[in-house]
Amino acid sequence: MGFSTDAIHAGQNPDPTTGALITPVYLTSTYEQEELGKHKGYEYGRTQNPTREALEKNIAALEKANHGIAFASGLAATHALMSLLKAGDHVIVSNNVYGGTYRLFEQNLTDFGLLYSWVDTSNLKNVESAIIENTKMIFVETPTNPMLVLTDLKGISEIVKKNNLISVCDNTFMSPYFQNPLDWGIDIILHSTTKYINGHSDAVGGMLATSNEEYYERLRYIQNASGGVPSPFDCWLVLRATKTLAVRMKQHQENAIAFADWLVKTGTAKKVIYPGLKEHPQHELAKKQMRGFGGMVSADFGSIDKAKMVLNNVKVFTLAESLGGVESLICHPASMTHASVPKEEREKFGLTNSLVRFSVGIEDVGDLIADVKSTL
Numbered sequence: 001m002g003f004s005t006d007a008i009h010a011g012q013n014p015d016p017t018t019g020a021l022i023t024p025v026y027l028t029s030t031y032e033q034e035e036l037g038k039h040k041g042y043e044y045g046r047t048q049n050p051t052r053e054a055l056e057k058n059i060a061a062l063e064k065a066n067h068g069i070a071f072a073s074g075l076a077a078t079h080a081l082m083s084l085l086k087a088g089d090h091v092i093v094s095n096n097v098y099g100g101t102y103r104l105f106e107q108n109l110t111d112f113g114l115l116y117s118w119v120d121t122s123n124l125k126n127v128e129s130a131i132i133e134n135t136k137m138i139f140v141e142t143p144t145n146p147m148l149v150l151t152d153l154k155g156i157s158e159i160v161k162k163n164n165l166i167s168v169c170d171n172t173f174m175s176p177y178f179q180n181p182l183d184w185g186i187d188i189i190l191h192s193t194t195k196y197i198n199g200h201s202d203a204v205g206g207m208l209a210t211s212n213e214e215y216y217e218r219l220r221y222i223q224n225a226s227g228g229v230p231s232p233f234d235c236w237l238v239l240r241a242t243k244t245l246a247v248r249m250k251q252h253q254e255n256a257i258a259f260a261d262w263l264v265k266t267g268t269a270k271k272v273i274y275p276g277l278k279e280h281p282q283h284e285l286a287k288k289q290m291r292g293f294g295g296m297v298s299a300d301f302g303s304i305d306k307a308k309m310v311l312n313n314v315k316v317f318t319l320a321e322s323l324g325g326v327e328s329l330i331c332h333p334a335s336m337t338h339a340s341v342p343k344e345e346r347e348k349f350g351l352t353n354s355l356v357r358f359s360v361g362i363e364d365v366g367d368l369i370a371d372v373k374s375t376l
């Protein structure tokens with residue numbers, strides 16, 4: 001089936017008891033067992049929940065994966081993912097991943113003996129030369145937040161296969177509508193469903209998706225054993241949201257292109273970063289491995305004063321962390337999402353104090369442009 005058809009139907013059948021079209025919110029912590037050792041496949045709410053299962057099947061279909069495993073947040077999913085590893089294992093990570101991922105890896109999981117190399121994965125040579133004897137995983141985010149740097153997913157999976165590693169792609173920024181990492185041979189996909197997948201800024205959630213049976217079995221075990229599961233209501237909200245993922249993503253992209261073009265043509269920002277711009281250094285790779293360019297635009301205004309003028313005076317954009325909702329957000333990565341990344345680390349990859357990140361929503365784009373224009 002096509003993406004929109006799957007988005008609306010996959011994982012969801014009318015409720016067998018009433019015929020209710022929409023999957024109910026199964027608010028229950030336990031299930032009746034008919035007799036000793038005999039039940040309907042549902043024992044306890046952490047272990048199984050029908051609303052959660054519907055969401056897992058739905059997102060798995062959109063990612064063309066055999067399985068989805070849902071979590072209470074993107075970081076809960078990341079934490080569970082890292083439980084595939086053990087003390088002494090080494091992980092190669094894209095050097096400008098989501099700030100919370102950096103914090104979890106570097107400040108928490110190093111205490112449990114995991115070792116990391118932070119490399120610019122946009123150059124595959126860096127990845128190959130970072131491999132050491134105990135390397136077990138390559139974790140990439142593409143495009144990255146907020147620099148929108150791409151990593152060649154096919155190249156990564158070739159390196160991973162040669163060296164018998166696990167490949168992971170954080171696909172939050174593109175959503176399955178614009179990018180399916182499994183198509184390029186990636187083993188496990190990670191999503192913060194908080195962002196585009198839910199898209200309405202009213203739920204926090206995470207998802208892992210894979211077609212590898214061994215990783216699936218282990219991750220399913222970890223989901224239950226460590227317990228970071230989402231509530232049935234949050235699952236229902238996200239399930240409701242995926243029905244419109246395709247139409248939302250199309251509009252996000254249409255607006256982002258118009259907004260980025262305006263910033264470039266008027267010289268409003270010193271530098272505009274958007275994978276859909278011909279000037280983006282990886283525009284060709286973007287066209288090859290993604291089906292679109294998404295809704296995130298970063299702009300360097302050249303000075304902190306100018307950046308502040310925009311950040312503090314916009315009215316339609318809201319100054320807030322997060323991204324991917326229908327409403328446009330603006331953020332200052334250096335002091336907000338990436339405050340936990342040391343200044344020297346940040347500036348190495350261009351995340352300056354004058355950089356502003358726009359999550360372009362689906363309002364009328366003319367209003368978004370006028371909003372930024374009015375601040376300067």
Ligand SMILES: *Cc1c(COP(=O)(O)O)cnc(C)c1O
Pocket residue numbers: 073074075076098100101141145170172173191192193194195204205206
């Ligand atoms: C937000 C985000 C996360 C973390 O997800 P939460 O749902 O906030 O825990 C991970 N990766 C990316 C790219 C994100 O934007």
